[in-house]
Structures are given as structure tokens and as C-alpha cells.
Amino acid sequence: MSKIAFVTGATSGFGKACAEKFASHGYDVIITGRRADRLEEVQKNLQQHYNVAVFPLEFDVRNRKAVFAAVDQLDDGWRQVDILVNNAGLALGRDYVDEADLDDWDTMIDTNVKGLLYVSKAVFPLMIKQTRGHIINIGSTAGKEVYEKGNVYCASKHAVAAISEAMRIDLLRHGIKVTAVHPGAAETEFSLVRFKGDEKLASSVYTGFQPLSAVDVAEVVYYCTTLPAHVCINELVLTSTAQANSFYFHRK
Numbered sequence: 001m002s003k004i005a006f007v008t009g010a011t012s013g014f015g016k017a018c019a020e021k022f023a024s025h026g027y028d029v030i031i032t033g034r035r036a037d038r039l040e041e042v043q044k045n046l047q048q049h050y051n052v053a054v055f056p057l058e059f060d061v062r063n064r065k066a067v068f069a070a071v072d073q074l075d076d077g078w079r080q081v082d083i084l085v086n087n088a089g090l091a092l093g094r095d096y097v098d099e100a101d102l103d104d105w106d107t108m109i110d111t112n113v114k115g116l117l118y119v120s121k122a123v124f125p126l127m128i129k130q131t132r133g134h135i136i137n138i139g140s141t142a143g144k145e146v147y148e149k150g151n152v153y154c155a156s157k158h159a160v161a162a163i164s165e166a167m168r169i170d171l172l173r174h175g176i177k178v179t180a181v182h183p184g185a186a187e188t189e190f191s192l193v194r195f196k197g198d199e200k201l202a203s204s205v206y207t208g209f210q211p212l213s214a215v216d217v218a219e220v221v222y223y224c225t226t227l228p229a230h231v232c233i234n235e236l237v238l239t240s241t242a243q244a245n246s247f248y249f250h251r252k
Contacts, residue, residue: 002052006030006081008061008119009088011038013188014138017218018085023050025222030078032057032070032088032119061088061115062107071122081126083225086116087138089156091194097151105152112156116163124171131175134225134232137164138217139182141237145246157182161235168234177232179224184239185249186212208251209242 005022009015010031019029023046031046031054033039039056046054055078059066089112092104116137127133142150143157164180171178191202217238224233242250 001080002026002028003082004028004030004078004080005083005085006032006123007085007087008032008115011035011042013087013190013214014183014186014217014221015085015087016042017214018087018221019046020050021215021218021222022083023052023054026050026052027083028053028055028078030055030057030074030081032059032061034058034060061119062110064114064118067115067118068122071119071126079126080130081123081133083134083136084120084123084127085136085138085221086119088115088119089138089160091142091153091190092196094149094194095151096149100151108152108156112153113159113163116160120167127176128171128174132229133175134177134179135164135167135171136221136224137167137178137180138221139164139180141182141184141239141243141246143180143182144237147246150246164235168232179233180235181217181221181224182235182237183212183217183220184237184243184246186214186217188214209249210240211243212238212240 005027007015007019010019011033019031023029029046031042036058039058043054043056057070059070061067092107093101137160139160140157142154143161146154161180164178168178187206191205195201220238
């Protein structure tokens with residue numbers, strides 16, 4: 001029987017790349033997202049290119065009832081989840097803390113923190129029943145240092161780091177691995193979303209250096225799941241060679 005990877009936010013960016021990576025290695029994949037048309041597109045692509053089974057779940061991770069209802073509807077064949085990739089997340093705005101939009105704060109906290117917790121809580125019983133599993137939480141270098149105008153986004157990713165550590169401790173007795181992967185600057189839809197559709201501003205983030213790609217991050221995520229059963233990478237930070245941390249870049 002094929003292993004199963006459950007990937008949130010799988011319609012673009014890191015999530016889509018992770019779904020493709022696991023599918024390319026023979027995993028059946030549960031993909032989640034808010035956009036039904038994109039979910040259908042990803043599902044068809046994975047099935048056609050990798051000949052695997054794909055189960056799409058349309059929901060917003062911020063909606064607690066929807067998250068639990070979606071996971072509850074999985075039949076027995078889809079409940080043996082081996083890998084959970086908590087990828088769904090976003091940044092909104094780049095503003096001084098005293099000038100920031102409260103709605104942006106709510107959306108980031110509800111998605112990056114509460115959404116991750118909701119999905120994890122819904123999937124925990126599936127892994128606990130098997131006494132195995134591996135949870136990958138996608139954080140950020142913003143969860144390692146706080147930078148100007150990063151305030152609540154940085155706070156949300158610091159929370160992901162803390163939650164990952166807590167999960168690792170509390171799930172130890174169930175044999176479940178927990179890995180936090182913290183990518184640096186990566187060229188996806190991330191900046192376009194953050195700057196609310198301003199393409200010029202979004203592209204300027206990556207001027208003068210080669211950032212990570214979604215595929216780069218997916219490669220690392222997959223690698224973390226390939227180690228022997230007794231080995232777990234607890235935390236991993238990755239950046240392009242032009243980035244040292246949240247502050248320092250070498251731009252040409």
C-alpha cells in the first residue's frame with residue numbers, strides 16, 4: 001500500500017511543490033486549499049504525471065469546523081497519514097506596528113498559528129492510532145529573528161517554531177516525528193500576496209540575488225522524511241547562498 005502525504009496550502013508555492021515531490025516518489029497525496037479550481041488542476045496534474053491517488057479537500061484552515069469536517073470525511077483508505085506538511089500560511093502587509101492593519105494581523109494569526117493547530121489537532125488521532133507519523137511545520141527565517149515592519153508575521157512564525165517544539169515533546173510518547181523547516185527568501189506568490197497584488201514591489205524583494213524556489217524547499221522537506229525511523233531532524237533553516245539570515249543579503 002502506498003504511503004500518504006497530507007499537504008495544506010497545496011495549490012501554489014511550497015505546498016504545490018511538496019505535493020509534487022511526494023507524488024513523484026509514489027506517495028498518494030491529500031491536498032488542501034481554498035480554491036476549488038486550483039485544487040482540481042493540481043489533482044489532475046499529479047494523477048497524470050505520477051499515477052498516484054489524490055484526494056482534494058477544499059477548506060480554509062482558519063475555519064475550525066471546516067477543518068475537522070474535512071478530515072472526518074476521509075475513509076479508512078485515506079486515514080493512514082504518514083506525513084503531514086503544515087504549509088498553509090501567508091504574510092500580509094509590511095508596516096510599522098503602530099500603522100499596521102488589524103485585519104492583516106487577524107488573518108496572519110488565524111492562518112499561520114491557529115490554522116496550523118487546527119489541522120494538526122485533526123490529524124493527530126490518525127497518527128497516534130498508528131504510533132508513527134511525521135509532521136513538517138513550515139516556518140520561516142522570520143521565526144528566528146524579528147525585522148523592521150515584520151511584527152506580527154514574525155510573531156506568527158516564532159509561534160510556529162515554539163509549537164513545533166511543543167509538539168515534538170508532547171508527541172514523543174506516540175513515536176511521532178516533528179520537524180520545523182524555516183526557509184528564507186523564496187520566489188513564490190508569497191511577496192505578491194504580502195504586498196496585495198503590487199507586482200513591482202513584490203519583484204523588488206528578489207532584486208540582485210537568486211532566491212530559493214519552491215522546488216528547493218520541497219526537496220529539503222522530502223529529505224527530512226527519508227531518514228531512518230530512529231532519526232529526526234528537529235529544526236532546519238535554509239536560505240539561498242546570497243542570504244545569511246533575515247537581515248543580511250548579498251545583492252549584485
